[in-house]
Amino acid sequence: MTDLSELDRGAAPGAADPVKVLLHRHRELCERAVDPLEIAAGLEAHGITDRTAARFRHRDVFSLAEELYARVPRDADTATDGSAAPDAPTREGGGRRSVTVLLLPLLPGALCAASLIALTRTHGQNRLYAAAAGVLAVALALRAALRRGPLALPDQFASRSTTGSWTCWLLAYAVLGDGLLRTAIAGGPDGLPDGTAGGDWPLSLAPLLALTLAVAPATWTAGLFLTHARRKLATSRGLEDFAASVRPVLLGAVALFLGTVAALVALCAPFLDTEPVSPAVLALAALLFVARLLTVHGFTHAPRVILVLTAAALVLAPATVFAARLPGCGALGAPVEALTAAWGPTGVPVLTCGAGALTLLVHASRTLTRASAHLRPERAR
Template sequence: MSDTESRLGMPSGAGAWDERSERWLAEGAAGTAGRAGEAASGAEVPRAVPRRGAVDPVKALMHRHRELCERAVDPLEIAAGLEAHGVTDRTAARFRHRDVFSLAEEMFARVPRDGDSQGFPSASPSASASASVGREWGWALWALLPGALCAAAVAGLRLTEGQTRLLVAAAGVLAVGLGLRLALARGPLSRHGAPSAARPATGVWIGWLLGYAALGDGLLRTAATGGPDTLPTGAPDGPWPLATAPLLALALSCAPAAWSARLLAGRARRRLTSSRGLEEFASAVRPLLLGSFALYLGALAALLALCAAVLDEPAGYAPTLALGALLLLARLLTAHGFTHAPAVVLTACASGEAIALAGVFAGRLPGCGFLSVPAEELLDAWGAGSVPALICAAGALTLLIHAGRTLTRASAHAHPTPSP
């Protein structure tokens, strides 16, 4: 079974298909022999319809993708699967179809089925409607959980001090991490509605990026000016200040991120229904992707301004918006099954921030002053926030280009097959 068919949940049994294919081939051969006999006797022979005789390229294509055809619940899933296998509109022309969608419609119409249920358990309309309503409101509530937990943690940090403050910070990190995991395991940001299966290393790099957003700028400024003289206190007026506004804004932005992903998926699905070609579909989905991306950035900017005003902290728009864009695009790609590029880019961005910090500290060693020059030049020119802003913006731009090529495919928006 191919990776795409496995991702769509296609079954592996195909014995019935083999029997039907042999029967079709036998019938086609018998029909050809009968027409040959009529021609020899001088009878008028009607012109045979292409693709319906003994040599039927569509039938051969159906047999090659028999699991995809038999399990598909509509022609769109067949079109998405064919596109993922490299079938283009030009390829469909060889099967005498104008595009992949019309070819998929014929394949879907010609699939023999024993019943309408297609092996899925039946459910009453009222039960299905109740379950659908539960899913609608469920994911929306889970998307609000990280922001609520982060707001409680920030309030706790503001009301405590000393060792109690450290305990509150540790508890807040654990609570927000758990809430974020629960939110990403449900709804539009989950991997096709299944529990998230992100690589452990990816979670570590995301944690580093968020930690740098809270502590990195203060540490970089302190290192560039001679290093901390005392242990980090985390106080706003201490040598290593804690930036809570970016973290709170990013946590609250989980809700608009989920809504943006839902908007993209819903509109893309409707475009998939109305489009009559892969290029037409890609051209229609690309503005939807950019619009959803811009909608999230606008919501994040508004939340960041509100959090900065309430907490009386610098907003830091550039690094926070770049980090938010990076995390959203990485999650969108992961949710649609494209996990390699997000893992590579997140690793590169986290490594870039670590190298910038390490270069500043290593520049104090004799003869190694050149190592701190890039970070110090950026720090003097545009401030400490320019380092994560440039790194995360470069990563976000890379993922945006990649998403423009992958998330505009029909196969990226095929509905998952219901599980038994």
């Protein structure tokens, strides 16, 4: 980050051209930018605020960025020599990518639904094969859907994001956890899960279907948020103005996504014989959605920490119930048993995932409302 004390000296009243000092320090950023907005976002990422811009005789960072952009010499022939810009797709290629972004997120939900249908029509060893094939197909579809579009991780962030295994833990608990916790409190289980909802260790497949179907609205909602945020960036005249205008867009996007997930849960309920409302699924969906939004924009630390803590808390809940069976350890399972008695087994994921989602949402309302968060990934520093 640029040393602001040095910038202050460069912007001192005695300096003949303070903006020239700033241009020298950020020449690479200014030369690579395709518009003044990218420079404004980059300056904010380096700690330059509207107050700092005033020391350079500008009312805000956006005005300062416009002067920096105008001062950088550019090749006027690049736009007229007949060659397309590196990141300007052809109409045909852009159309194919748009169709892919729209349709590919539907694939995980469709394959999950097909897998569940196959499970209901198979028995014995064939049922095990159908389950394994379904898990593999859905996993590959999820991988493909999350590698394109607004929820895709830029290359420079992929190596810093290691949340995949913890996300799998959360999904596994959504399927197996409630049944295990209920059976553990009752004194079981006496065997391994048999893949049915009425077995000794019952499974709940409704959350898995709802969450895989939710990949599509998550992708489309994230795209809407990115589009509106960049429009706000183009019309805002200050960093604080931009943050104030984007925050409602972020909250609206999360609310729209959760409303869509609630509708999907209600639609899946008659087919899977479950309740039409599932707060646990909504809490987990909100947690994964906000965590992905933050990760896509380069804020990888907070999502990783929250997902790890949430997964650990979910694993710890049934573990304390089993530990309470040891001599003299009966008090260990008391908090989880009390919570389950009051809210049912779903109380544990609602509390843990809800707390994690709320924490990340507060964090996102402070980070995703920065102009620097919306630099195009290939140009982010």
